[in-house]
Amino acid sequence: MSLDKREFRRALGKFATGVTVVTTRDAEGEHFGVTASSFNSVSMDPPLILWSIDKGAYSLAAYRDAEHFVVNVLSDDQVEISNRFASRGEDKFAGIATEEGLGGVAKVKDAAAHFECRTWNVYEGGDHLILVGEVVRYGYREAGNALVFHNGRYAVPEPHPMLLPVDEQGALDGRLGKHLLYLLRQALAAYRGDFYPRLGSLGVNDKEWRVLTLLADRGPLAAEVLARRVAQPLADLDDTLSGLRERALVATDGESRVTLSEAGQALALRLLTMADDYERRLLEGLDPAEVGTLKAGLGRVVERLGATL
Amino acid sequence: MSLDKREFRRALGKFATGVTVVTTRDAEGEHFGVTASSFNSVSMDPPLILWSIDKGAYSLAAYRDAEHFVVNVLSDDQVEISNRFASRGEDKFAGIATEEGLGGVAKVKDAAAHFECRTWNVYEGGDHLILVGEVVRYGYREAGNALVFHNGRYAVPEPHPMLLPVDEQGALDGRLGKHLLYLLRQALAAYRGDFYPRLGSLGVNDKEWRVLTLLADRGPLAAEVLARRVAQPLADLDDTLSGLRERALVATDGESRVTLSEAGQALALRLLTMADDYERRLLEGLDPAEVGTLKAGLGRVVERLGATL
Incomplete structure (x- = not known):
């Protein structure tokens, strides 16, 4: 199939994802890290997750041959870390706070969640490899909010307003409906939902x-x-x-x-x-x-x- | 590994995802649809995407044997459709507007994006199967906003505020900084970010x-x-x-x-x-x-x- 790659990426961008940095370490002890949004859960029993890596990636061999890797789910204040590991910089880990995880693999501090994995299988996936990991250890921050990637932009997940019809809002006359937080959320959702589509006219x-x-x-x-x-x-x-x-x-x-x-x-x-x-x-x-x-x-x-x- | 499934699900929930309904049709022409957030992109050349289905799903055989399936990326006003296809109801399609897609598979109308796929491979994934599809046709709505699933709740992706330090906000004295939309977004982000973590004390x-x-x-x-x-x-x-x-x-x-x-x-x-x-x-x-x-x-x-x- 002949396909316009920019358009295809835009279509894929309609599906919102989190952002992860996947880290590993090769036999010589060198650390690797790459930003990926292709992460997802697969299985509960055994606990399996997957992500995909570009076959053209500089660090492909390290990930393909690694016994262990760690998926670091970035929180909404880790945009700079996402940008850093998405680039081709020389020492991506410089100045990034890490801890030692399974197999000596670096864990990014203050991530929203960590999944420390043993490589379970590697599948063929066109111009990518699909890496399936068995989760050996995991952790998360209760208060950590995820970084979101959507429509080619960083975003934050705002609780769904499930906007009530206007006449029902009048009925919400308890204490909750008068809180600034609720008013802000509803006003923003209504504003955004009505305003942005109008840009199309220009x-x-x-x-x-x-x-x-x-x-x-x-x-x-x-x-x-x-x-x-x-x-x-x-x-x-x-x-x-x-x-x-x-x-x-x-x-x-x-x-x-x-x-x-x-x-x-x-x-x-x-x-x-x-x-x-x-x-x-x-x-x-x-x-x-x-x-x-x-x-x-x-x-x-x-x-x-x-x-x- | 022995693992607390509720805790593991919570950790996985820290990674934000979109929500899709994957549809297919079996040899007898019966339509199937199931809500899935395990969708992700794999490859550009060939264009491949994947998702995972529970081996215990009622409709497993239909998806495993299907020649075609469609991934419908839900928009933020399609929460009820997400709930419908996540349940075990008898006729999930009743009252849902659809169009005919590749191989006669139903496409959900007004979805944020569609990926019409030919099954490319099926991989083993523990208690799930990993279905890889080659995208034959796709489409998206320019103005469509994705539905997000995060921390076990529906959400909407709000553009990242990338909060400026306070003293720099004073410098943003052009026309933009005074718009209600910007003020709402910044006030909400600051409020939420400061308030929710305080709940932990109770x-x-x-x-x-x-x-x-x-x-x-x-x-x-x-x-x-x-x-x-x-x-x-x-x-x-x-x-x-x-x-x-x-x-x-x-x-x-x-x-x-x-x-x-x-x-x-x-x-x-x-x-x-x-x-x-x-x-x-x-x-x-x-x-x-x-x-x-x-x-x-x-x-x-x-x-x-x-x-x-």
Whole structure:
């Protein structure tokens, strides 16, 4: 089958996954680690999990021949670790806190969960190998929240709002319905669910919206900085930028920073105006002082929490 | 290895996944569908994906022998479809809108993505079989948001806030930083990240907190209703309830509804008081009228969006 790889990756990206770093150690004692989102559970009895590794990976032989490996499920504050092990850097472990796991394999500290495995089988999988491991030891952090990868971007799993119909919300007049946490969650879910699909009318998706408006807001940015700000790994940002470049909306300046073209600047301004209009209609009926209090109150929550975190 | 299955499932739940319904059709033309979160991509060339099926599944033979199957990646408004195909109901397809896919296999309408597959290989996987499919056709909805399964609960992927340090937020004085959407996302991320870990001091996790406070707020609820309200599939709610029952915090009344015991009621009130206290300290410095405006403003956003959705 002939298939457009960029489109196929986008389709696969609709399935949300966690992010893991799989570590191992070869016969010479050298440590290896690679970012993988292809992890999943297989069996309870015996306890088996699997993941897939690219046959073109530099470290293929180490994983294929390893007796043990560890799957480190990253938590939502370990984005930098994900980026580090997804790159081709020389010493990926430099500055990363680890503990010694099964067979001397490095375990990443503060991961949301660990699965220490004995290699159980290796299966053929096209341009990848499917590695099945028997879980010998495992652990997890009760409070640890997973890092999510979805639509080519890092995300966090927010409890499903299971939005009640509006008339039923009035009935939720107990103490819970008035909590700020519930109000925030419902307002955000409703806002996001209604707003993002409207971007389609201007021919952009939510990733492109983030890149364009951020560049309009902040000016030219290096790709690494931009990737961090839009929560995309560099490889996925490249994909977003290619699409924008094909439409001549962004370019690269003499200092290798991503910049808006004139057309990109115009589109970004239209997008910002659209967002302003949308918000104005949403808050219709609140007077300017009330809108000011609403926004200042949210800002205050962020500020206070930032100070106590 | 002897392993506590409930604990092992909890550890696996730290890895976030999407939710799929995998459909097939047997030689007699009967349709089958089963909810699976074990889906993942394997290879680009050839395009391969995999998922695992329980050897004890009623429909095992149909999937094992099928020439074709379709992976339907559910979107965030398809929770009921996930629940339906995870149950043992007689006619799972009743009332579910489908289209005809490869080999006559049913495709679930409005799914976030579809992968129509030819069975490529079937591998041994302990108490499961690993089914590898070659993707023959695929499609996705640009605006579709994935349903997420994490920590035994349904969730939605919220773009990663990549929280800036507080002093840098002051610098974000362009138009973006003042948008309600950004403020909501940052406030929610900061609130959740700071609040949930505090529940540990009263010996509960966030799932238990939801069940206990919801029962205190709404009174006894049937398990099906409770499952929907706390966004847990019934099997995972059972797990949460077992833990609460072991600590004599909940019981079942004569009408098969889940109720709080006296101890459960007392704990729920302490949890609600703790949440109230937390919120009061968070909003310190805002006068009562401002707090009222903040909450009413959020409520108004939810209400207006509920009306336009």
